[in-house]
Amino acid sequence: MNSIKISDNVLNWYDANRRTLPWRYEQDQVADPYRVWLSEMMLQQTQVDTVIPYFQKFTAKWPTVNDLAKADLDDVLHLWQGLGYYARARNLHKCAKLIAEQFNGVFPTSPAELATLPGIGPYASAAIAAIAFNVPATVVDGNVARIVSRVFGFSAPIRHNQKHIYTAAESLTPCLRAGDYAQALMDIGSGICTPRSPKCNLCPLQQNCKAYKSGAPEAYPGRLEKPSIPTRYAVAFICINDKQMLLRKRTGQKMLQGLWELPGSDWYIDSLPELPEDIHEPYVDVKHTFSHFHLITRVMQVSEVDAEYLNGAELLCNIHDFDQLALSTLTKKLLQSQK
């Protein structure tokens, strides 16, 4: 009885506060599973306002999953550049080809089948089933985990409490309007039940929330002590000859695989790598932070690059054609530092 009231409150809030988004459908519309899937892949660890322009570019260039399946991975990475977690783009392309070639271009509707596809895990399989097909799956992302922890008064860190959180979330999930309910919870999580300074006075769950009643809702759920991240160091070379610049493609590495970068050293812990003695060019140190380390790169312009920094594959790119290659934010930052 209590749980029914909670989902009704959530859905009523959604009807009054629903935000229009390019991948969001009205109750009387039939959702396009391709757009729902694409949005979910982009929204992983990424905020809505960041995703919107990427979603527009992708759907304009590839309106259907069959179009995306026929694309080159290089082009997919190019449109993905700047969005981060590039394994998502590689899995996106792999999944599109699977759907096109083995599923006749039709997405499966059950969470279990969806979860077998690359890039689709426990969260996304439930979200796609609920939002695209109205399957009453229990959708638990970071927002929902935080809301549930607060409503039920769970003080444990999310990472150590996932089973309890899922069970509690399941007990609240309505049979009807599963997609609207899931999206409503995520809107509430990102806009009201925020990690810091939650806006409890605007929350449709206020009267059901143990964390609110405790007087310190922001203390739920507990946080894990986050380890400080190390700093790595590298050297990179800008080598321009006759309006062409030397670039190389990242292959083999896990990070930024498939993207183009400046030739340079590996990323060393502790200190800058030794430079050849004949290099005395002026330089700029550029700092960039990845998810698990800082990187300080010493950038310098040189007239030639030693073979040890080329790493095989290389490309002389016309400096006016950068916008045709997939570059990471780091590489863009290094190039920008010289202007």
Place this chain on the structure above:
DNA sequence: AAGCCGGGGAT
């Protein structure tokens, strides 16, 4: 269970 994988927004 814990580590790896980007980048940007909010504070």
Place this chain on the structure above:
DNA sequence: ATCCCAGGCTT
């Protein structure tokens, strides 16, 4: 600077 995010994959 620090924390967080519409997580999944790997070990």
